[in-house]
Amino acid sequence: MDRYRIRPGETLRLAERSTDDDGGLTKDEGKERLKANTERARDLQEQLYAEGQQALLFVFQAMDAGGKDSTTEHVFGPLNPQGVNVASFKTPTELEQRHDFLWRVHAQAPPHGLIKVFNRSHYEDVLIVRVHGWAAPDVIERRYDHIRHFESLLADARTRVVKVMLHISKDYQLERFRRRLERPDKHWKFNPGDLDERKLWDDYRRAFEVAIERTTTEAAPWYVVPAETRWYRNLVVSQILVDTLEAMDPQYPEPTFDPADYPPGSIA
Amino acid sequence: MDRYRIRPGETLRLAERSTDDDGGLTKDEGKERLKANTERARDLQEQLYAEGQQALLFVFQAMDAGGKDSTTEHVFGPLNPQGVNVASFKTPTELEQRHDFLWRVHAQAPPHGLIKVFNRSHYEDVLIVRVHGWAAPDVIERRYDHIRHFESLLADARTRVVKVMLHISKDYQLERFRRRLERPDKHWKFNPGDLDERKLWDDYRRAFEVAIERTTTEAAPWYVVPAETRWYRNLVVSQILVDTLEAMDPQYPEPTFDPADYPPGSIA
Numbered sequence: 001m002d003r004y005r006i007r008p009g010e011t012l013r014l015a016e017r018s019t020d021d022d023g024g025l026t027k028d029e030g031k032e033r034l035k036a037n038t039e040r041a042r043d044l045q046e047q048l049y050a051e052g053q054q055a056l057l058f059v060f061q062a063m064d065a066g067g068k069d070s071t072t073e074h075v076f077g078p079l080n081p082q083g084v085n086v087a088s089f090k091t092p093t094e095l096e097q098r099h100d101f102l103w104r105v106h107a108q109a110p111p112h113g114l115i116k117v118f119n120r121s122h123y124e125d126v127l128i129v130r131v132h133g134w135a136a137p138d139v140i141e142r143r144y145d146h147i148r149h150f151e152s153l154l155a156d157a158r159t160r161v162v163k164v165m166l167h168i169s170k171d172y173q174l175e176r177f178r179r180r181l182e183r184p185d186k187h188w189k190f191n192p193g194d195l196d197e198r199k200l201w202d203d204y205r206r207a208f209e210v211a212i213e214r215t216t217t218e219a220a221p222w223y224v225v226p227a228e229t230r231w232y233r234n235l236v237v238s239q240i241l242v243d244t245l246e247a248m249d250p251q252y253p254e255p256t257f258d259p260a261d262y263p264p265g266s267i268a
Numbered sequence: 269m270d271r272y273r274i275r276p277g278e279t280l281r282l283a284e285r286s287t288d289d290d291g292g293l294t295k296d297e298g299k300e301r302l303k304a305n306t307e308r309a310r311d312l313q314e315q316l317y318a319e320g321q322q323a324l325l326f327v328f329q330a331m332d333a334g335g336k337d338s339t340t341e342h343v344f345g346p347l348n349p350q351g352v353n354v355a356s357f358k359t360p361t362e363l364e365q366r367h368d369f370l371w372r373v374h375a376q377a378p379p380h381g382l383i384k385v386f387n388r389s390h391y392e393d394v395l396i397v398r399v400h401g402w403a404a405p406d407v408i409e410r411r412y413d414h415i416r417h418f419e420s421l422l423a424d425a426r427t428r429v430v431k432v433m434l435h436i437s438k439d440y441q442l443e444r445f446r447r448r449l450e451r452p453d454k455h456w457k458f459n460p461g462d463l464d465e466r467k468l469w470d471d472y473r474r475a476f477e478v479a480i481e482r483t484t485t486e487a488a489p490w491y492v493v494p495a496e497t498r499w500y501r502n503l504v505v506s507q508i509l510v511d512t513l514e515a516m517d518p519q520y521p522e523p524t525f526d527p528a529d530y531p532p533g534s535i536a
Contacts, residue, residue: 098379100425111366149417157368
């Protein structure tokens with residue numbers, strides 16, 4: 001999935017990157033591959049859990065209606081829930097606001113053996129906060145540094161960090177908002193305030209570009225994934241998951257006993 | 269207390285720094301000044317608590333028997349416990365070991381309005397860990413950077429960080445160990461393993477020198493405090509506390525009401 005990875009030093013122009021792609025596959029082919037990836041991810045996850053020496057942190061960010069919830073469900077839902085958990089970051093609580101912006105995020109860093117999914121993250125503090133001017137420019141500026149340092153701390157502790165922006169167009173967002181309004185079972189996902197944020201589309205896009213450029217590193221890369229064709233979006237994210245786990249190469253630990261000491265029939 | 273502060277770029281030779289000082293004061297004068305400092309610190313602490321916009325983190329490190337517990341009790345004990353709390357860092361738990369070394373420390377960072385005292389800290393991860401070679405040299409090397417970055421994150425979030433090494437001699441430590449063995453009510457503080465650490469005195473001293481040189485900054489300075497004359501040690505630490513709080517200059521918040529609306533007798 002290298003073609004969606006943003007390299008350190010690269011200039012990112014989101015307007016020039018596709019939001020809708022199918023990789024030249026049919027939907028059936030895509031679903032078949034997702035299934036294969038899921039099986040592979042399940043095996044690798046078990047090895048990660050058994051090994052207990054590394055962790056994986058998967059960060060999702062997107063414009064509203066970009067598909068963070070759905071991708072999380074489709075890609076991570078089929079894994080063993082004992083080894084995966086999701087943290088959703090909402091408006092900071094009063095106690096969280098009385099700390100540095102990484103305090104609540106660091107607390108949710110996964111222990112070795114686990115996969116953690118962040119649905120939104122510390123990046124909100126350089127996205128929505130930047131767009132609304134809730135912090136001074138020099139404060140935001142230093143936050144990029146703090147984020148890089150924080151993620152390198154995790155990397156040094158054998159926690160692999162992967163960051164995914166689910167990339168959609170303004171038209172696609174409108175279509176999804178309409179669907180939320182039409183379907184009573186989706187009303188809970190609609191917030192009239194989202195329409196105000198939608199008016200700031202260009203500011204958000206610019207904030208994403210800067211945040212991604214400033215924080216994509218070899219150890220903690222950003223991927224910009226075209227997210228409008230949902231089966232393809234899920235396939236790409238599952239491929240990033242599998243590729244990352246394979247690069248981490250978790251191993252079952254050596255047994256602390258000799259299996260030969262327990263021949264068939266020896267346990268009763 | 270500038271004379272005990274270690275400046276960025278300074279070379280630290282602990283062997284050349286006094287472990288026993290009285291600042292030219294008598295014990296009575298010293299106790300009188302401690303009392304005055306304590307009163308001042310109580311006022312400033314209340315303002316810090318009422319303001320709720322800044323926090324203070326006070327880190328103590330020392331050789332065994334250096335007086336961390338006693339200093340904490342004498343200097344911070346008289347403050348309002350609602351606004352002060354102490355975190356003692358022991359051997360990391362199994363869950364803590366499955367995270368980066370700053371995970372458990374960051375979780376204990378004080379919220380705005382509070383004073384936090386660390387009895388031992390993240391510095392153990394570049395002191396005992398270095399002395400025993402429990403981590404590779406390049407890992408320790410990067411930890412100094414991680415510590416500087418972490419403390420600058422706190423500083424940017426208006427959490428002042430002050431670090432104090434209570435400085436004693438090897439002879440003084442022996443005297444304190446003997447006292448712990450002679451007094452049944454001090455037996456709980458004696459650990460035969462401390463004698464093994466004592467054999468590594470010079471290695472510890474070097475580890476302290478490097479750690480302090482690498483992590484003393486304008487925003488988060490180290491102080492090396494002569495700690496054998498205990499009333500003077502307490503006085504110096506209380507002076508650092510008062511000076512730091514005065515520099516933070518916490519203010520009672522403006523009332524959200526007009527006191528004139530509530531003349532005497534108006535509340536019944």
